[in-house]
Amino acid sequence: MSSDTGIxxxxxxxxxxxxxxxxxxxxxxxxxxxxxxxLKKIRPPIVKRVKAE
Ligand SMILES: [Zn+2]
Structure with a gap:
């Protein structure tokens, strides 16, 4: 399982x-x-790509 990678x-x-x-x-x-x-678990920053129109 790789669900915890990047945490x-x-x-x-x-x-x-x-x-x-x-x-x-x-x-x-x-x-x-x-x-x-x-230690507290935090989420890595997720870069959302939003198309600006
Ligand atoms: Zn410390």
């Missing part, structure tokens, strides 16, 4: 953002900068 997690403590791919490297959900274990 970004943000540390609630320091605001550091970690990708889901990066979290898999550690096999744990924690901030790679400060080590805090509470």
């Amino acid at each position: 970004i997690y943000e540390c609630v403590r320091c605001g550091h953002r970690v990708s889901s791919e990066e979290l898999k490297l550690y096999d744990d959900v924690r901030c790679s900068r400060c080590g805090y274990k509470v």
